[in-house]
Amino acid sequence: MTAMLISVVELSNILAVFAVFLIICLFGVFLIVMRNMVLRVHGDDFMFGGNAGAMPHSPRIPQMKMMKVHIPFTFKLHESSKSTYAEVECEVSSQVEYSLQAIWGVSIRELHLALWKPWNAMRDASLNGTLLQGHAQYLTPPQIRQPHGEETLRLSLPAPELELGTPPRLCYPLVIFLTRKDNRDPHPDETVALVNVVHIKDSVCTLPTSILAQYLKQANGQLSCLKQLYLATGNSTSYDEGDVSSGIGPALALAEPCNNSNGNTRDALVASGASDNEGSLWNSAGEQLCVVCQYFPLSRALLPCRHTCICASCFGKLDRCPMCRSPIKSYFCIRGEEYMPNDNDINPCKQRQATHGPSHWLHDWNDRLTDFLGFAR
Structure with a gap:
């Protein structure tokens, strides 16, 4: 009986050590994930961890005045x-x-x-x-x-x-x-x-x-x-x-x-050109839509590749041309962008965030963690 009690005590000590080791490992993984994770809260990027230079903010692409x-x-x-x-x-x-x-x-x-x-x-x-x-x-x-x-x-x-x-x-x-x-x-x-x-x-x-x-x-x-x-x-x-x-x-x-x-x-x-007019490029046929969202009309020409293929809403999410994959150095507008919604309207690109209410950053965090771990969303 005494030997059995001693064995149970030793096993419990081993389990306690293993549990502590497991907790330490999980905490270490959590720190690594948090150190390399960027959260987007109300449209702004925040980085956890001290190594802020590991994932710098991409510089704002300048607009060319034409x-x-x-x-x-x-x-x-x-x-x-x-x-x-x-x-x-x-x-x-x-x-x-x-x-x-x-x-x-x-x-x-x-x-x-x-x-x-x-x-x-x-x-x-x-x-x-x-x-x-x-x-x-x-x-x-x-x-x-x-x-x-x-x-x-x-x-x-x-x-x-x-x-x-x-x-x-x-x-x-x-x-x-x-x-x-x-x-x-x-x-x-x-x-x-x-x-x-x-x-x-x-x-x-x-x-x-x-x-x-x-x-x-x-x-x-x-x-x-x-x-x-x-x-x-x-x-x-x-x-x-x-x-x-x-x-x-x-x-x-x-x-x-x-x-x-x-x-x-x-x-x-x-x-x-000589026969150009203000409305000829933007008819209702549907073939002039942004190649990314297929919702807003294309309105920005990218430089230096000169591809005119995206709208103002999608432009802020890209650093490379969606057509040729070359880096975007600057851009200019070839038409007015009055199609962009007002602050009171819901932007289709942010509609999911708005439906989640104040906790939308948790869902964004979950998506980024899923991407980081390599799982499919």
Whole structure:
């Protein structure tokens, strides 16, 4: 009997030690979990534990202040796979009276020097047909044209061939100037010229025929390089990187200021095409919704990737573009964001938190703990 009692006492001591050890282990696990856990309370992140640098707050992504300018011209290439020096087919429209001139075999250096000339000098040279004279192989006479809608033009080289040399070449095959013909002094921010640099496929340089660059000239002398925005939806503003025949059409584009010799640049621009209007992008068809929530309309263009695919509500939850996964450095708005609910309204993204009342942080904590431990929610 005595031996049995001694055995029970020893077993109880072992169980007590094991229980204490188990409690210590559980407490250690709890501390580790709490040390690496972030709780979101009323929209703010709080971190437990002293190692706050292990999970820093992501910096706020800055908004780029943009100024919207209007382009009175549109220019696009057609059937680029079939374009040759004998015939380049393009589509042009204009809302103003303008001069159209096609210049072949243009010196790259002299073109960029000419683009930085004052607007008055550039306009006079374009109207007189002396623009880039002596720095191009063939100059076609300028055509003065009245405003018109989309019209197909066919351009052809007025000589048997160009002497462009071997790559890397020092000349552009074709540059097309669309220049406003105004006797009045335009507003300083008004668009006065659209310059289109076109590459044409040949036996030496077999890259597909495409628009290499498009430059926007303003009356104040500012020169900007136009870059199309990439929309995730199939509408008139969509832009396919593989579509080498694309150009500035009835859409929005990012106009990035070019650096001149003085280093003076202005803020970036949002350029709208000739047939663009404020409501055309945001119809009720449903294809312009945010790719993340599929609830609000997309309204923000991400930089530097230029994907326009998310709304203001989802933007705050992302640090990478949902389309290409590249980091978001900055952004700008391409439309008003009046669709965002007021403070009195319930945001669909926070609806579950609101339904839980004051204890919503417990549910958020539970979700984060579940994710941390690797279980599926």
